[in-house]
Amino acid sequence: MRRCFFLKKMVLMLAMGALAAGTGRGAFAAPASVSGIQEYKQNISTQEYEKRYNAVYGKFTGQMAEQGNPADFMLDDGKDLFKKVEGTTGKSCASCHGENGEKLKGVAAGYPKYDPAIKGINTMALQINRCRKENMGAPELKYESYDQLALELYVKSLSNGVPIKVSIDGPARPFYEAGKAYYYMRQGQLNMSCAICHVKYAGHMIRANLLSNNRHHADHWPGYRLKWGKTGSLQKRFRGCNKKVRAKPLPFQCDTYRDLELYLTYQANGLPVAVPGFRM
Ligand code: HEC
Ligand code: HEC
Known part of the structure; x- marks a missing residue:
C-alpha cells in the first residue's frame, strides 16, 4: 500500500x-x-x-x-472485464459478485470507508485491486490505466442513482x-x-x-x-x-x-x- x-x-x-x-x-x-x-x-x-x-x-x-459520453464505451469494457477469468484461482469478479454484479448494487454509495484490515480508508479503486490480488491471484491494475478505470467505472455504475x-x-x-x-x-x-x-x-x-x-x-x-x-x-x-x-x-x-x-x-x-x- x-x-x-x-x-x-x-x-x-x-x-x-x-x-x-x-x-x-x-x-x-x-x-x-x-x-x-x-x-x-x-x-x-x-x-x-x-x-x-x-x-x-x-x-x-x-x-x-446527452448525445453520448465517450466514457460509456469504457463502462461497457468494464462490464466485460468483470466477467473475464484471470489469475491463479480461475475466477472472475462475476464468479463471486454475481453475473451482472448483483451483489455489488448500491455498495459504491458507501465508499470510501474505514476498513480495519488496512487500518485506514478503503476506496473502490483500492478494493478492486485487493480483490484481484487476494481473491483472484491476478496482478493489481495500474492506477489510471484503461482497465483499472473501466472496472472502477462499471462497479460504481451499479450504484448509479443511489444516494x-x-x-x-x-x-x-x-x-x-x-x-x-x-x-x-x-x-x-x-x-x-x-x-x-x-x-x-x-x-x-x-x-x-x-x-x-x-x-x-x-x-x-x-x-x-x-x-x-x-x-x-x-x-x-x-x-x-x-x-x-x-x-x-x-x-x-x-x-x-x-x-x-x-x-x-x-x-x-x-x-x-x-x-x-x-x-x-
Ligand atoms: C473469490 C471471490 C472473489 C472474487 C473473485 C472477487 N471478489 Fe470482491 N470480494 C470478495 C470478498 C470475500 C469480499 C469481502 C467481503 C465483503 O465485504 O462482502 C469482497 C469485496 C468486494 C467489494 C466490496 C464489497 C462491500 O460490500 O464493501 C467490491 C466492490 C468487490 N469485492 C469487487 C470485486 C471486483 C471488481 C472483482 C474482480 C476484479 C472482485 N471483487 C473479485 C470476494 C471476491
Ligand atoms: C487556485 C485555485 C484552485 C486550488 C487551490 C484548487 N483547485 Fe481544484 N479546481 C480549480 C479549477 C479552476 C477547477 C476547474 C473548474 C472547477 O470545477 O472549479 C478545479 C476543479 C477541481 C475538481 C473537479 C470538480 C468537478 O467538476 O468535479 C476537483 C475534484 C478539485 N478541483 C479538487 C481540488 C483539491 C482536492 C484541491 C486541493 C489539493 C484543489 N482542487 C485546489 C482550482 C483550484
Whole structure:
C-alpha cells in the first residue's frame, strides 16, 4: 500500500502543532481527533453555482453528455472485464459478485470507508485491486490505466442513482479529519489550499475558469474530461489541482489522497452516484 509519510507529517503538524513520532499511521490510530480547523462557510449555494455555470459555459457539456459520453464505451469494457477469468484461482469478479454484479448494487454509495484490515480508508479503486490480488491471484491494475478505470467505472455504475452515504463516525473520524486538514493546508509556490478556491472563492472566476464549490466534486468520477480528452479519476483531479498551485502531486491511492477522498465524498452525502461524469 502506498503511503506518503512526508506529507502526512506536514498535515499533522499543521493540525496539531506538533507531531508525535511514529510510523505515520500510528499517530492516526489515536482516538484524539486532529480537528480544530475552522471550516470556511460556502461562498455560494450549489444552485447559485449552477446558475453561474450556465451563464459562463452555457449548456455545452450537458448537451454533449446527452448525445453520448465517450466514457460509456469504457463502462461497457468494464462490464466485460468483470466477467473475464484471470489469475491463479480461475475466477472472475462475476464468479463471486454475481453475473451482472448483483451483489455489488448500491455498495459504491458507501465508499470510501474505514476498513480495519488496512487500518485506514478503503476506496473502490483500492478494493478492486485487493480483490484481484487476494481473491483472484491476478496482478493489481495500474492506477489510471484503461482497465483499472473501466472496472472502477462499471462497479460504481451499479450504484448509479443511489444516494451517497459515507460514514465518518467511529474509527473513520481521524481519517476524515486528516483529509480536512489536507484540504485546508496551504501548499505549493502559490501557497493556496483547496478550500480557498473551492469553498471561500467558489463562484468567482479564476482566469477563464469558474471556481466550483465542492458539494458536487465526488459524485461523478471516473468521468470524461474534454481538457484531458479522456476519462480519469477523482484522484487525477487532485493531482491536477496540486500542480495548479505548483505543489508536488501525490501518488494515486496513497493514504493522504484516500483520506482526502473521504473528506470530499462526505461533502457529497445525499447526492446520487452519477458515473461517468462529463466535464470541461
Ligand atoms: C473469490 C471471490 C472473489 C472474487 C473473485 C472477487 N471478489 Fe470482491 N470480494 C470478495 C470478498 C470475500 C469480499 C469481502 C467481503 C465483503 O465485504 O462482502 C469482497 C469485496 C468486494 C467489494 C466490496 C464489497 C462491500 O460490500 O464493501 C467490491 C466492490 C468487490 N469485492 C469487487 C470485486 C471486483 C471488481 C472483482 C474482480 C476484479 C472482485 N471483487 C473479485 C470476494 C471476491
Ligand atoms: C487556485 C485555485 C484552485 C486550488 C487551490 C484548487 N483547485 Fe481544484 N479546481 C480549480 C479549477 C479552476 C477547477 C476547474 C473548474 C472547477 O470545477 O472549479 C478545479 C476543479 C477541481 C475538481 C473537479 C470538480 C468537478 O467538476 O468535479 C476537483 C475534484 C478539485 N478541483 C479538487 C481540488 C483539491 C482536492 C484541491 C486541493 C489539493 C484543489 N482542487 C485546489 C482550482 C483550484
